[in-house]
Amino acid sequence: MQKQRIGFIGLGIMGQPMCLNLLKAGFPLTVYNRTAERMKSIVDAGARGLGSPGQVAAQSDVIITMVTDSPDVVQVVTGENGILSGLQPGTVVIDMSTISPTVTQQLSEHIEAQGCEMLDAPVSGGDTGARAGALAIMVGGKAEVYERCLPVFQAMGKSITHVGGHGMGQTVKLCNQILVSVTNLAVCEAIQFASRSGVDPEVMIKATQGGAAGSWQLTNLGPRMVARDFAPGFMIDLQQKDLKLALEAARQIKLPLPALALVHQLFAGCQANDEGREGTQALIKSLMRLAGDSAVR
Numbered sequence: 001m002q003k004q005r006i007g008f009i010g011l012g013i014m015g016q017p018m019c020l021n022l023l024k025a026g027f028p029l030t031v032y033n034r035t036a037e038r039m040k041s042i043v044d045a046g047a048r049g050l051g052s053p054g055q056v057a058a059q060s061d062v063i064i065t066m067v068t069d070s071p072d073v074v075q076v077v078t079g080e081n082g083i084l085s086g087l088q089p090g091t092v093v094i095d096m097s098t099i100s101p102t103v104t105q106q107l108s109e110h111i112e113a114q115g116c117e118m119l120d121a122p123v124s125g126g127d128t129g130a131r132a133g134a135l136a137i138m139v140g141g142k143a144e145v146y147e148r149c150l151p152v153f154q155a156m157g158k159s160i161t162h163v164g165g166h167g168m169g170q171t172v173k174l175c176n177q178i179l180v181s182v183t184n185l186a187v188c189e190a191i192q193f194a195s196r197s198g199v200d201p202e203v204m205i206k207a208t209q210g211g212a213a214g215s216w217q218l219t220n221l222g223p224r225m226v227a228r229d230f231a232p233g234f235m236i237d238l239q240q241k242d243l244k245l246a247l248e249a250a251r252q253i254k255l256p257l258p259a260l261a262l263v264h265q266l267f268a269g270c271q272a273n274d275e276g277r278e279g280t281q282a283l284i285k286s287l288m289r290l291a292g293d294s295a296v297r
């Protein structure tokens with residue numbers, strides 16, 4: 001069977017390696033990026049670069065967007081020379097950015113009104129997962145459209161789950177961010193408690209990570225907190241965008257998320273101290289300031 005022609009919009013930290021994996025899997029690929037120079041490495045690898053999302057849409061069976069936030073996806077889809085301006089009937093638009101579930105539902109209505117389909121398919125796994133083709137992908141939309149696009153997802157991810165209708169992929173991604181963030185706070189508190197009690201925090205991590213308290217955050221972020229390595233894997237500024245989306249979605253359904261709101265405020269403290277571009281493990285600096293720990297810097 002002939003491979004679907006893919007159009008990809010948004011060649012950032014995540015988009016670039018995802019494109020390389022689509023090319024590696026043999027998909028014909030057309031790309032657009034707002035900052036044109038960023039298309040070069042993907043074009044050199046075999047993709048065709050075009051001048052607008054609309055032009056990409058006109059040449060594609062499946063169009064993937066991987067841009068920053070809700071207004072950016074709205075602009076790329078509905079703006080001047082946007083995807084809607086070039087969309088051919090029967091095309092599937094897959095948004096893999098992390099954005100608002102409500103905005104996703106609204107976009108799906110616009111896209112379906114043109115005789116096309118939409119899936120929301122946000123990801124987890126960061127740039128390392130994107131490079132390895134090992135992303136976790138959470139997909140919302142119609143089951144039969146999901147089945148049709150499965151080979152495209154398999155080129156970029158390992159754990160691929162259809163979770164429900166339009167917007168529900170985004171809802172599950174926000175659940176992912178709740179789990180990640182609240183666990184991050186627990187890791188910070190355990191490290192501080194160990195240190196001030198005279199236990200080597202590295203030993204504490206070693207002793208606990210194999211038991212019921214084990215987590216990705218403890219194993220991966222804990223040692224970086226202890227080593228004062230705040231280089232970004234996932235940046236605080238981007239995490240704050242996601243926490244804001246989760247808190248806003250929770251407000252709409254009248255659901256208190258007290259622990260998440262606290263982490264959001266502690267990260268705000270990091271941002272106020274010019275740490276927004278550091279990795280999310282720098283959350284511990286906010287707690288160190290609260291605890292009067294002079295080692296914070």
Ligand code: NAP
Pocket residue numbers: 010011012013014015033034035038066067068069071072073075076096097098099123124125126127233234238
């Ligand atoms: P990034 O490196 O900042 O790239 C963002 C991309 O979106 C760039 O190509 C940018 O174009 C484009 N863009 C932004 N606003 C646009 C607009 N209004 N019109 C056209 N293009 C626009 O971000 P990223 O890390 O790849 O993240 C992309 C998405 O994946 C985000 O929703 C993020 O939350 C999610 N995500 C990221 C990670 C991660 O670890 N980085 C993990 C999971 C999920 P320019 O090049 O012109 O700026």
